[in-house]
Every structure is written in structure tokens, then in C-alpha cells.
Amino acid sequence: MKNMILFNKPCLTGKEFDYIHEAIGSGQISGNGQFTKQCQSFLEKSTSAKKCLLTTSCTDALEMSAILARIEPGDEVIMPSFTFPSTANAFILRGAKIVFIDSRPDHPGVDERQIEAAVTERTKAIVPVHYAGVACDMDVIAAVATRHALFVIEDAAQAIDSFFIDATKKRIPLGSIGEFGTFSFHETKNIQAGEGGALLINRPEHIERSEIVWEKGTNRAAFWRGDVDKYGWVDIGSSFLPSELTAAFLYAQLEALRTTQDRRIDIWNQYNDGLQSIFQQAKLRAPYVPSFATNNGHMFYAVCESERIRADLIAFLRKKDIYSVFHYQSLHAAPYFQALHDGRDLPWADAYSSRLLRLPMHPELTNSQIARVVSGITDFFNSP
Amino acid sequence: MKNMILFNKPCLTGKEFDYIHEAIGSGQISGNGQFTKQCQSFLEKSTSAKKCLLTTSCTDALEMSAILARIEPGDEVIMPSFTFPSTANAFILRGAKIVFIDSRPDHPGVDERQIEAAVTERTKAIVPVHYAGVACDMDVIAAVATRHALFVIEDAAQAIDSFFIDATKKRIPLGSIGEFGTFSFHETKNIQAGEGGALLINRPEHIERSEIVWEKGTNRAAFWRGDVDKYGWVDIGSSFLPSELTAAFLYAQLEALRTTQDRRIDIWNQYNDGLQSIFQQAKLRAPYVPSFATNNGHMFYAVCESERIRADLIAFLRKKDIYSVFHYQSLHAAPYFQALHDGRDLPWADAYSSRLLRLPMHPELTNSQIARVVSGITDFFNSP
Numbered sequence: 082m083k084n085m086i087l088f089n090k091p092c093l094t095g096k097e098f099d100y101i102h103e104a105i106g107s108g109q110i111s112g113n114g115q116f117t118k119q120c121q122s123f124l125e126k127s128t129s130a131k132k133c134l135l136t137t138s139c140t141d142a143l144e145m146s147a148i149l150a151r152i153e154p155g156d157e158v159i160m161p162s163f164t165f166p167s168t169a170n171a172f173i174l175r176g177a178k179i180v181f182i183d184s185r186p187d188h189p190g191v192d193e194r195q196i197e198a199a200v201t202e203r204t205k206a207i208v209p210v211h212y213a214g215v216a217c218d219m220d221v222i223a224a225v226a227t228r229h230a231l232f233v234i235e236d237a238a239q240a241i242d243s244f245f246i247d248a249t250k251k252r253i254p255l256g257s258i259g260e261f262g263t264f265s266f267h268e269t270k271n272i273q274a275g276e277g278g279a280l281l282i283n284r285p286e287h288i289e290r291s292e293i294v295w296e297k298g299t300n301r302a303a304f305w306r307g308d309v310d311k312y313g314w315v316d317i318g319s320s321f322l323p324s325e326l327t328a329a330f331l332y333a334q335l336e337a338l339r340t341t342q343d344r345r346i347d348i349w350n351q352y353n354d355g356l357q358s359i360f361q362q363a364k365l366r367a368p369y370v371p372s373f374a375t376n377n378g379h380m381f382y383a384v385c386e387s388e389r390i391r392a393d394l395i396a397f398l399r400k401k402d403i404y405s406v407f408h409y410q411s412l413h414a415a416p417y418f419q420a421l422h423d424g425r426d427l428p429w430a431d432a433y434s435s436r437l438l439r440l441p442m443h444p445e446l447t448n449s450q451i452a453r454v455v456s457g458i459t460d461f462f463n464s465p
Numbered sequence: 466m467k468n469m470i471l472f473n474k475p476c477l478t479g480k481e482f483d484y485i486h487e488a489i490g491s492g493q494i495s496g497n498g499q500f501t502k503q504c505q506s507f508l509e510k511s512t513s514a515k516k517c518l519l520t521t522s523c524t525d526a527l528e529m530s531a532i533l534a535r536i537e538p539g540d541e542v543i544m545p546s547f548t549f550p551s552t553a554n555a556f557i558l559r560g561a562k563i564v565f566i567d568s569r570p571d572h573p574g575v576d577e578r579q580i581e582a583a584v585t586e587r588t589k590a591i592v593p594v595h596y597a598g599v600a601c602d603m604d605v606i607a608a609v610a611t612r613h614a615l616f617v618i619e620d621a622a623q624a625i626d627s628f629f630i631d632a633t634k635k636r637i638p639l640g641s642i643g644e645f646g647t648f649s650f651h652e653t654k655n656i657q658a659g660e661g662g663a664l665l666i667n668r669p670e671h672i673e674r675s676e677i678v679w680e681k682g683t684n685r686a687a688f689w690r691g692d693v694d695k696y697g698w699v700d701i702g703s704s705f706l707p708s709e710l711t712a713a714f715l716y717a718q719l720e721a722l723r724t725t726q727d728r729r730i731d732i733w734n735q736y737n738d739g740l741q742s743i744f745q746q747a748k749l750r751a752p753y754v755p756s757f758a759t760n761n762g763h764m765f766y767a768v769c770e771s772e773r774i775r776a777d778l779i780a781f782l783r784k785k786d787i788y789s790v791f792h793y794q795s796l797h798a799a800p801y802f803q804a805l806h807d808g809r810d811l812p813w814a815d816a817y818s819s820r821l822l823r824l825p826m827h828p829e830l831t832n833s834q835i836a837r838v839v840s841g842i843t844d845f846f847n848s849p
Contacts, residue, residue, distance in 0.1 A: 091494045098482065110475045110659035111652040137521040137660070140681060140704035154538065154560075166698040167681050173701055174558070176538075268495040268708075275494035275708025276521070297524060297551050298801065314550040314799035317557055320524035324652075324659025326714060415698035417682065 086450050088404040090443045091268045091275070094337035100329035112322025113296075116329040120279070123335045127242070128254040130262070130281035132288045134295050135328055136321045139238040139265030139278035143171035143208075145321055146261040146280065148294050149287050150206055150232045152177050159199050160208035160236075161191035162413040162430035168210055168236050169412055177205070181413040181422065184429040188369045189213065189382075189437065192429070193221040200225065206232035211240035211255050214271075214379035215370055219245045219258050226259075233259030238278075240264070241271055242342050243377035252375070256281045266331055271341060271379055274331040277323055294318040344444040345378030348451060352381045352440060355455030364462040365438075381440045382408070388435035395438065397461045403454055404441060410434050470834045472788040474827045475652045475659070478721035484713035496706025497680075500713040504663070507719045511626070512638040514646070514665035516672045518679050519712060520705045523622040523649030523662035527555035527592075529705055530645040530664065532678050533671050534590055534616045536561050543583050544592035544620075545575035546797040546814035552594055552620050553796055561589070565797040565806065568813040572753045573597065573766075573821065576813070577605040584609065590616035595624035595639050598655075598763035599754055603629045603642050610643075617643030622662075624648070625655055626726050627761035636759070640665045650715055655725060655763055658715040661707055678702040728828040729762030732835060736765045736824055739839030748846040749822075765824045766792070772819035779822065781845045787838055788825060794818050 104116055117135050124133040136142040152158065154176030160168055162181035169179045180199045185192045189212040196207060207226055209217035219233075226233045237243075237256035241264055244252040256262025264270075266277030282291045292302035298318030303309045323331075334341070353367065360367040366384035370376045385391040391407065398405050411430040413422040440454055488500055501519050508517040520526040536542065538560030544552055546565035553563045564583050569576045573596040580591060591610055593601035603617075610617045621627075621640035625648055628636040640646025648654075650661030666675045676686035682702030687693045707715075718725070737751065744751040750768035754760045769775040775791065782789050795814040797806045824838055 087492070090492055091489060093489060098485075101482075101485070105475060105477060108471070108474055109652070110657065112660050137525075137707070138704035141521075144703065165681070166683055166702070167704060169698075170682050170701055170703060174703070176560075268493070273494065275710045276496050276704065276706060277708070297549070298554050299550055311794070313794050314553075314796055314801045316801055317554055318550070319528065319554060319558070320522035320551060320660065322660060323521070324661070324711065326659045326710060327708065330710060410695070410697050412698055417698045417700055 084402045086403045086441050086446070086454060087443070088406050088439070088441050089269050090445055091273055092444050094333055094341065096333035096336065097330045100333050101326055104325040104329040110325045112324055114325040114328070116325050116332045117322070120328050120332050120335060123332070124264070124279055124281070128257040128281055130257050130283055131285055132282040132291065134280045134282070134291060134321070135323050135331070136278040136280055137323045138267070138276050139236070139263050140167035140171060141321050142263035142278040142280035143167060143234070143236065144174060144319070145291065145294055146234045146263060147172050147175045147177070148317060149261065149291055150234065152205055155203060156205040157201060157203045158206045158208060159196055159204060161210050162411045162427045163189050163212070163409050163433050164210045164236065164412060165238070165409060166412060166415070168208060178203070181427060183427040184433055186429055188215065188371060189433045190215060190217045193218040196222065197225045200229050200231070204229060204231055206234055208234045208236055210236040211243065213368065213382060214240045214243040214377035216243065216245040216255055216374035218371070218373055220247055220373070223258065235259045235262040237262045238265035239270065239379045240377065242338060244375045246373045246375070257283055260284055260287065271345060271377065272331070272334045272338060274323070274327045274334065277327055277331055290316065295321045341444050342378060345442065346376065348442060348446055349376060349378045349381050351448065351451045352455065355452065356383070356458060359459060359462055362462070365458070381442055382437050383440070384433070385436045385438055391436055391438050394458070394461050398454070398457050401453070401457045403457050406439050408433070408437055408439055468786045470787045470825050470830070470838060471827070472790050472823065472825050473653050474829055475657055476828050478717055478725065480717035480720065481714045484717050485710055488709040488713040494709045496708055498709040498712070500709050500716045501706070504712050504716050504719060507716070508648070508663055508665070512641040512665055514641050514667055515669055516666040516675065518664045518666070518675060518705070519707050519715070520662040520664055521707045522651070522660050523620070523647050524551035524555060525705050526647035526662040526664035527551060527618070527620065528558060528703070529675065529678055530618045530647060531556050531559045531561070532701060533645065533675055534618065536589055539587060540589040541585060541587045542590045542592060543580055543588060545594050546795045546811045547573050547596070547793050547817050548594045548620065548796060549622070549793060550796065550799070552592060562587070563802070565811060567811040568817055570813055572599065572755060573817045574599060574601045577602040580606065581609045584613050584615070588613060588615055590618055592618045592620055594620040595627065597752065597766060598624045598627040598761035600627065600629040600639055600758035602755070602757055604631055604757070607642065619643045619646040621646045622649035623654065623763045624761065626722060628759045630757045630759070641667055644668050644671065655729060655761065656715070656718045656722060658707070658711045658718065661711055661715055674700065679705045725828050726762060729826065730760065732826060732830055733760060733762045733765050735832065735835045736839065739836065740767070740842060743843060743846055746846070749842070765826055766821050767824070768817070769820045769822055775820055775822050778842070778845050782838070782841050785837070785841045787841050790823050792817070792821055792823055
């Protein structure tokens with residue numbers, strides 16, 4: 082057990098328990114209390130979003146986006162096939178038809194050049210997923226959205242503290258570019274709360290309704306502010322709020338963002354440096370960060386030459402107590418969707434499904450553990 | 466501040482922090498870990514449900530029920546008007562038309578005698594709400610459901626540890642009678658986790674799909690059990706799981722259920738005894754527990770003669786630092802629904818909206834505080 086190098090490990094930053102005690106002492110452990118407000122305000126500042134609302138998961142933030150974009154049966158939503166089922170389910174639950182797009186050849190993110198051809202009169206939204214925290218080409222996507230009057234909803238589940246670099250070299254926080262952006266605080270993410278998420282609302286005209294949808298379709302937020310004298314049921318909605326227990330834990334994590342990020346990026350760089358010779362021999366394809374993107378140290382992945390090699394490498398590392406894992410299965414080919422898919426080949430989505438490998442990544446990884454992972458991989462490829 | 470008698474106060478039972486530490490130590494703080502399983506198994510044993518799944522809220526458990534009952538646009542769902550918006554929203558989000566029914570004259574629960582007249586060919590489900598933890602007449606409701614092949618989904622948000630007593634005098638746990646039952650662990654409930662809930666699945670044929678819908682539409686649960694060798698997207702779903710942080714807190718609360726319940730029922734009885742003379746003078750109407758129901762000490766409510774008297778009484782108590790509150794606004798008359806309602810009068814739902822008052826209720830209320838509330842009310846009615 083002691084020598085195991087886990088793929089992921091939930092990490093404390095120090096103040097989590099103090100803050101949970103404080104929440105309980107304050108007399109409020111249900112949602113929308115002081116820690117919720119502090120987290121929201123932290124995220125508003127760091128992303129320049131007009132408004133942030135914590136949610137119980139990134140899935141729930143995507144569902145809120147779908148409600149706020151008034152997605153209706155028959156509407157079409159464009160998104161990459163190489164993503165988690167929640168990206169699609171959030172819109173299917175509102176009746177949308179999903180149109181899946183391939184990944185880029187050089188990166189698992191959506192191939193932005195293929196989006197416009199998929200737009201029809203029923204298209205209502207584009208959902209770029211910033212895979213591994215690496216930005217999609219938001220200039221291209223924004224241009225398509227503007228030409229066809231579409232919503233852009235950024236699935237930034239993995240993309241906290243990461244940026245899109247626009248044509249003028251300006252760094253724009255991911256999640257703050259589309260009408261809506263969604264973060265995840267699942268235990269596998271850079272900033273964690275076990276389960277959790279947040280919605281960024283980037284246009285003022287959506288703020289009022291977002292608070293209502295968040296609070297079970299009631300105008301409770303306006304009531305607490307004193308804007309209305311009684312609160313009632315005014316719209317559809319759900320219980321999207323996490324508890325103050327969750328928000329307290331999350332706030333401790335957010336306060337430690339820089340320390341966490343510095344360590345994750347350091348680990349990422351150690352992997353990248355250590356594996357250079359393997360990459361140069363073309364035995365593994367290195368992760369790619371386009372010039373319009375930044376790296377937030379969320380994930381270190383590499384692409385194997387075949388599914389078979391990936392399976393052998395995972396097994397080889399596992400024998401050395403190193404836990405590496407694969408990732409998404411293309412959604413266009415999933416049991417739920419294959420009969421609904423229009424038959425287009427999406428070869429890169431399939432390639433990443435069968436050949437992408439993720440290496441252990443959490444801030445408590447030691448440098449010697451990273452070196453063990455690097456030599457494990459090197460041994461696998463260089464042993465006779 | 467010291468003399469304030471709060472309407473509600475989140476209460477610790479002792480082991481909450483130990484268990485949260487344990488969850489973190491176990492290396493899993495995302496959902497469906499050891500504490501989730503312990504909570505689910507506790508609730509399965511105490512209710513005899515076939516399966517229990519924790520959720521992030523009772524709202525989410527209701528939404529899961531709506532998905533599992535395959536509610537579709539055009540389906541009709543019958544429920545009381547005197548309930549929280551989530552009871553309705555969960556089904557409206559699936560496209561259902563809601564048909565609201567009046568409350569009983571003697572109790573805020575749905576008037577079971579009015580349900581059958583509201584059944585049409587499009588009716589798919591009845592959603593009884595066990596208001597104040599007091600059972601609806603489930604024999605009558607089950608008979609209607611059987612005659613018309615309808616789902617029964619019990620909104621048991623307030624009804625943990627409460628029972629329906631059937632014609633043979635058997636005590637049946639609320640939440641375990643319909644196809645599905647839903648609990649809330651919001652901080653205002655007997656058992657709390659800040660925000661939280663649970664779904665009871667009472668028919669074996671719904672278990673497999675419930676695990677899929679719960680896990681974002683994937684067959685991850687079957688994968689972990691080893692029933693399938695890869696997990697993928699097989700259905701619609703959402704992220705309905707709370708974190709292990711939440712489940713750890715909740716498990717501590719569940720273990721202390723008996724102590725909590727004994728104290729709440731004791732408080733309830735002290736109110737009831739203390740207010741007998743006011744009830745006998747017919748200045749306030751006492752809460753009513755029908756012979757087919759039990760009292761779980763969730764809420765002590767009373768019904769005032771008019772909305773004006775209620776407002777005066779709330780203000781009078783407030784001056785004595787006692788926080789009493791009103792409750793739901795009839796949903797058939799809510800801003801969101803009034804144009805959709807078919808125009809039937811629902812006088813008792815309106816009466817409880819305007820005249821029902823809830824007294825402070827939490828296990829840390831002291832006997833002297835209860836006596837202060839009782840004399841506050843007595844003074845209000847008996848002072849010249």
C-alpha cells in the first residue's frame with residue numbers, strides 16, 4: 082500500500098475543518114450562506130464573471146445553463162463526442178437533439194473548424210469542452226455563434242485557473258467567455274469539494290432568472306434582498322445549491338488555489354521533461370497546448386499508438402503499483418446514443434477513447450514518485 | 466441574542482466531524498463511498514425499502530422519481546397545492562401537466578377523496594405529500610392508483626421515522642409504500658446534512674435503472690460490482706449523488722435518530738399540552754394526527770382564525786424574541802402557475818397558506834424556552 086502511486090487522491094489544504102466548524106457555528110448549514118457567498122465572490126473576481134452561483138455538481142451547472150438558455154424539445158446542441166455523458170444529458174433532459182463533433186487531430190478538444198457545417202436552423206447552442214483545462218479555440222467558436230445567434234456554454238469542468246489567449250494576446254479566463262461557463266469541484270479536479278460545481282453567468286440579462294432557477298424556481302434571493310415582500314413560485318427550477326458544509330470546504334480549497342496550482346504545474350512539467358525522449362522517439366504522443374491556450378496542470382495525458390499498447394502499458398505500470406487510467410468513451414458511439422447518431426465518422430474522438438492515457442496527478446505526489454512513473458514508462462518502451 | 470428562540474437551528478449529534486475525517490482518510494470524498502453505503506443501508510433497514518440512494522436534495526430525489534416513472538410531455542401528475550414548488554417542478558421539468566388538489570379540512574395533507582375525480586386518461590402519477598410528517602391516507606390513494614394503473618410517488622420530505630397505519634393496524638414506514646419515496650435532509654428537517662435527500666425504490670424492477678440515472682446515465686454501479694467490463698453512457702441521468710463529506714455528516718445524524726426523535730416528540734407534546742386551553746377556547750386550531758398516521762415530531766403547527774391574527778401573533782412573538790413562521794403559499798395560485806390552473810377553488814390549501822403558523826422546533830430548545838413560547842401565545846390570546 083505504501084508504495085502505491087494513486088491516480089488521484091483528495092487533498093486537504095489546511096482550513097477545511099475550521100471553516101466547516103464556522104459554518105455550523107453560524108447557525109446555517111443549508112445553502113446560500115456566508116461561505117457560498119465567499120466562494121462565489123472569489124470566482125467572480127478571478128474570472129470577471131458577472132455572477133457566479135455554486136451548484137451541487139458541474140452536471141447541475143450544465144443543467145442550469147440549459148434551462149437558462151431555454152432549450153426546448155427539437156432544439157439542436159453542438160458539442161464534442163469526446164466528453165463526459167453529463168455534457169450531453171444536461172441538454173437531452175430539456176428535449177434537445179445532440180450533434181456530436183470530432184476532436185482536433187492534435188488535441189482532444191472539439192475541432193472548431195467542423196462546427197459551422199453542423200449548424201442548422203434548429204441549432205440553439207454550442208458547448209465547447211475545455212479538455213484537460215486546455216482552451217478550445219474560442220475566437221472561432223464565438224464567430225460561428227455570432228453568425229448564427231447561438232448560445233455558447235463552456236463546459237469548463239477541468240478548466241479552473243486556465244485561459245484563452247485571444248488574437249490580441251489578452252488572457253481571458255475560461256468559463257467567462259460564453260453566455261455561461263461551468264466548473265467542477267469533484268474530487269478529481271484541481272479544486273475539490275467531494276462533489277460540487279459552479280455556474281458562471283456572463284451576461285447581465287441572465288442574472289435575475291439564474292437566481293430563481295437556482296432556488297427551486299422561487300424568488301427567494303430577491304426576497305432576502307428586500308426586493309419583494311413575499312417569496313413564491315415564479316418559474317421552473319431545481320435545488321441547485323450545495324450546503325454550507327460543502328461551501329466551507331470549497332472556500333478553504335479556493336484560498337489555497339495558487340499553492341495547489343503551482344504544485345500541479347510543477348508535476349506536469351516534471352512528467353513532460355522526464356518523458357521527452359519517449360516523445361521524441363514517437364512512442365507516445367505528448368500532450369499539446371495550442372498557442373491560444375494555457376496549461377492549468379489539471380491532467381497529464383499522453384496518446385499511445387494503439388489501444389493494445391495502452392492496455393499493456395496500464396498493466397505494466399500497475400505491476401509497479403502505479404495507477405494510470407484511460408478516459409472518456411466517445412459519446413456518439415455509446416450504447417445510449419449509437420442509434421441516434423447520424424453516422425458521421427468521428428475518428429479522433431474514437432482515437433482518444435481508445436488510446437489516451439492519464440498519469441497519476443495530485444498535489445501530494447512526491448518528486449520521487451513522479452520519477453518512478455517516468456522510469457516505469459521508459460522501461461516499458463525501452464526494454465527489449 | 467441569548468434570549469432569542471429561533472425557529473430552527475442546525476444541531477450536531479456528536480460524531481459528524483469524526484466521520485468527515487474518516488471519509489477524507491479513506492481517500493474518497495466524492496459520492497458513493499462507504500458512508501453513502503452505510504446511510505443507504507440504514508434507511509433500507511429502517512423503511513424496508515428494496516433500495517435506497519442518497520441524493521443532493523429531496524428535490525433531486527423527486528426528479529429521479531419523475532425520470533424513473535418515465536414522465537413525458539403531456540402526462541398529468543396529481544398532487545396537493547399546499548406543498549413546496551419542488552414537488553411540482555420535478556415533474557414539470559419532464560414536461561408534465563400538474564393537477565393540484567385541495568388539502569383536507571382537518572389536516573394540510575392532500576384530500577384523498579378528491580383525487581379520483583381528477584384522474585384522466587393522461588394521468589400517470591399521484592404524489593402524496595406527508596405534511597408535517599403525518600401520513601396521507603395511503604389505503605385510499607393506493608386503491609385509486611391500482612384502479613387506474615398510476616405511479617404513487619411519496620413526497621416524504623418531512624416524514625422520516627413516521628408511519629401509515631393500515632386497515633389491519635400494521636405500521637408501514639412512510640416513503641416505502643408507493644413505487645418511490647423521497648426524504649429531505651435539509652437543515653430544517655429532523656435528520657440533517659445541510660442540503661441532502663434520499664430516494665427509496667420500493668419495486669425491484671426499478672432498481673437497476675435507478676442506479677444508472679443516479680450515476681449520470683452510466684452503468685458505473687454495475688461496473689464496480691463487476692457485472693460489466695467497461696462502463697459507459699446507457700441512459701439519461703444526472704449527478705444525483707452527494708459527496709462522502711455530506712454522507713459522513715448524515716450518517717452521524719442517522720445513528721442518533723432515536724435520541725433526536727425522542728426529544729422532538731417531547732417538545733411537540735409540551736407545546737400540545739401547554740396550549741390545550743387556547744385550543745379549547747377555539748382561538749387556535751390544534752394540529753391533527755389522523756388515526757391512520759403517526760407523529761414524528763417534525764413540526765408543531767397551529768391554524769389561526771385569520772391571516773390578520775396570524776400576522777399579529779407572529780409580530781407579538783417576535784417582540785418577545787420568539788421566531789414563529791408561516792409556510793407554503795398554495796401552488797395553484799402562485800405567479801408561475803395561476804394562468805395554468807383550471808380555475809377550481811382549493812379553499813383549504815388557501816386557508817393553510819394564509820392561516821397556518823409553525824412554532825420553533827429543534828432538539829436544542831429547552832423546556833423553559835418551550836414554556837416561554839406557550840406563555841407568549843397564551844398572553845396574546847388572553848390579554849385584554
